[in-house]
Amino acid sequence: DVKVTQSSRYLVKRTGEKVFLECVQDMDHENMFWYRQDPGLGLRLIYFSYDVKMKEKGDIPEGYSVSREKKERFSLILESASTNQTSMYLCASSLVTGGWYNEQFFGPGTRLTVL
Amino acid sequence: AQTVTQSQPEMSVQEAETVTLSCTYDTSESDYYLFWYKQPPSRQMILVIRQEAYKQQNATENRFSVNFQKAAKSFSLKISDSQLGDAAMYFCAYIPNFGNEKLTFGTGTRLTIIP
Numbered sequence: 001d002v003k004v005t006q007s008s009r010y011l012v013k014r015t016g017e018k019v020f021l022e023c024v025q026d027m028d029h030e031n032m033f034w035y036r037q038d039p040g041l042g043l044r045l046i047y048f049s050y051d052v053k054m055k056e057k058g059d060i061p062e063g064y065s066v067s068r069e070k071k072e073r074f075s076l077i078l079e080s081a082s083t084n085q086t087s088m089y090l091c092a093s094s095l096v097t098g099g100w101y102n103e104q105f106f107g108p109g110t111r112l113t114v115l
Numbered sequence: 116a117q118t119v120t121q122s123q124p125e126m127s128v129q130e131a132e133t134v135t136l137s138c139t140y141d142t143s144e145s146d147y148y149l150f151w152y153k154q155p156p157s158r159q160m161i162l163v164i165r166q167e168a169y170k171q172q173n174a175t176e177n178r179f180s181v182n183f184q185k186a187a188k189s190f191s192l193k194i195s196d197s198q199l200g201d202a203a204m205y206f207c208a209y210i211p212n213f214g215n216e217k218l219t220f221g222t223g224t225r226l227t228i229i230p
Contacts, residue, residue: 045218
């Protein structure tokens with residue numbers, strides 16, 4: 001089974017702190033994604049990566065950056081956390097884009113609270 | 116831009132009954148995929164069922180089936196013989212079948228199962 005793991009289930013940080021959220025997948029997937037999930041807004045894509053060292057902005061990239069130095073690991077970085085970044089963050093991976101094999105596999109999520 | 120609309124924020128159904136969750140989408144593409152994802156409380160999001168747009172036959176997975184109406188751009192999920200374990204947030208999602216595209220999610224429907 002595909003396994004996508006995230007470094008923390010719950011995280012509490014202070015305004016202005018630099019925050020790192022880590023995601024690891026074990027199935028050699030090409031694509032990895034970071035979403036944030038807010039009530040009434042569904043899942044919104046922050047960034048995605050379709051190869052090592054490659055990244056593309058999603059719908060809401062402001063205030064975030066990402067890093068993908070190894071195929072299996074995709075990190076989300078909040079350079080200076082703000083209270084409006086309090087949210088559930090979901091990581092996902094998929095084998096390839098397009099076609100039948102674009103099912104995304106999700107991690108358990110990290111609930112981040114910024115005080 | 117593609118959009119996915121789930122007009123029912125919350126639904127409830129009696130255990131063992133049938134419930135239908137609605138989803139509509141907007142696209143100018145003819146070749147795409149549609150998905151229903153399930154997110155149980157405090158658990159990882161998983162794929163429930165998927166549909167290829169060029170297939171007229173509705174997808175079925177055990178108690179889960181879809182009603183795909185391509186002309187109407189409608190993609191509803193029917194859950195038969197509802198069970199307590201079906202309680203979850205359900206998200207409808209769309210992806211076109213070309214290029215380096217990303218999933219577009221609806222805002223979700225919270226399904227409650229009444230014992």
